[in-house]
Amino acid sequence: MAEATDPRPAFRVASPTATRELVLFIAIVVVGAGFSLASPYFLTVGNLVQTLRAALELAIVSAGMTLVIIMGGIDVSVGGIMAVSAILIGKSYQAGLSSWVVAPIGLLSGAALGAWNGFLTTKLRVPPIIATLGSMYIFSAIMFLVIGGAWISGLPGTLSPLVNGWVVGIPASLLVILAVYGIGWVLLRQLPYGRHLHAVGCDERSAGLVGINVDRTKIAAYSILGLLAGFAALLYVARLRNVEINIGTTVALEAIAATILGGTSIRGGFGSLLGTLLGVVFIRIIQNGLVLIGVSSLWETVIIGGLLITVLTADAWRNRNNPRIA
Template sequence: MAHVTGLLPPLRLASPTATRELVLFAAILIVGAGFSLASPYFLTVVNLVQTLRAGLELAIVSAGMTLVIIMGGIDVSVGGIMAVSAILIGKSYQAGLSSWFVVPIGLASGTLLGAWNGFLTTKLRVPPIIATLGSMYIFSAIMFLVIGGAWISGLPGTLSPLVNGKVVGIPASLLVILAVYGLCWVLLRQLPYGRHLYAIGSSEQSAKLVGINVDRTKIAAYAILGLLAGFAALLYVARLRNVEINIGTTVALEAIAATILGGTSIRGGVGSLLGTLLGVVFIRIVQNGLVLIGVSSLWETVIIGGLLIVVLTADALGNRNNQRGA
């Protein structure tokens, strides 16, 4: 295995990603300062904790999205995975099952749906954007067929402490985020699997030549994203104790935006979880600040989409200049 590892493409991890993280951190401070001046409620403990809880599901999904985009993939159906998982969770609770059964159902459903996307992109060779777009429509149809346009409400609050509780004064939501990102960091940076993801994102053909099982690695990445989407669905149900008909409608765009804003290249081979987490924080404070100053929620999507276009354009121009310089 040593000779295989030595032949892997060099990882492009240092300066571009670190620079993006510093710029994003500075942007968070500047935007936060601006909103704190515009609204006296922005920096209150209550608002910050509520913002943290509201961003919990996005943070979890974005961690999985980072793994997928690093290997050169993408998943626009992750909101649908989260929605279907949440519906199964809600229906299981309504059927009288305890959380000991509901939790595995939520996690397993997300994992299987994610693996389905991996199967489409590897075994059937469907481009990731097309495969997951098709899955998004299928999952959305399933959601509406099952719940018929009505909410699933009155669910038990058994898992609520995971979102609304505290551990020695620290919000449980924060601890959950740190635990998920810690595990993903170990997977990405301390285990061979993480190097395989970077290698596939850098050059899939080279990864095959050094003996990496590309298909299995890709399917696993999509399955992990699905698992985290299922976990996010559990946290969503724990937070709201119902399942709304619009669940997950924006989470894919926001997760992709957070990941790319944080420095993960849409072309693959470059990225970090810290940058993604900073991207989540930036998106959520912008959304929260706009609400506090009375700006229509429609502008949230406009701003996030605009930022995504700017970052992708800058990355494309930078890549073009690097190719000319080479």
């Protein structure tokens, strides 16, 4: 047991992702400033609130995705989970059920589909990328089979105050996002489960050796993500009053992008919900800004891809002294 004359500098920063969060925040401010100069509509309350509402579903799903990635997994099927949940929600509304019944249905269906992914990756030992890829196919198939190419439309907007409403001058959407991220933060930092998530993401084998139920930790993480996807589906229906055929097509990749931009390590073991939230804001601001200045929205994907590559390169450069598993 060596003395404190260890020449290697200790990691003193309280939160290793603080740098990334700061950088993202500055980037948001800079980009926001740029857009507000380029377009008079950008900095208006109306526009910002509109952007917030559009970011709602992505923000909620990204919170869950952060948990799963910290745990060392990944889930590209969340769009499909959203879609199937939305269909169940739509059909339930059409059957005349009240929101009190429909909401739990949406949440539980999401959680169940998430648990399915968890099952595949633990009990059947399918690597997460393959398992969730396969699940995505299966969920898409279910969606097509149930609604074909048509939409489910004319759904009640009973829950839309959650999206469109205001509480004491604050947009309800903002409160919902803060609530979800607040609970997520508590889970991650203040509850034992959060420690278990980090441990499994760090080194699954060691976590098992010290007595953590690795399978249960993983299944729980995927289920939480599914639950949040179900919640996002509820809010989607509340906002659009429809279930459209393209629901959830981009949410998985955008959620992963937001999470990685926000500083969560793709290898698992550490991450930041605040960073993810900033990542979501950043992505949505760019999308909104581009539309306002007349640049085709098709450039978004290029920009997000470029950002991801930059961020990943920066991470890699930062880790260049660490011996890696070859």
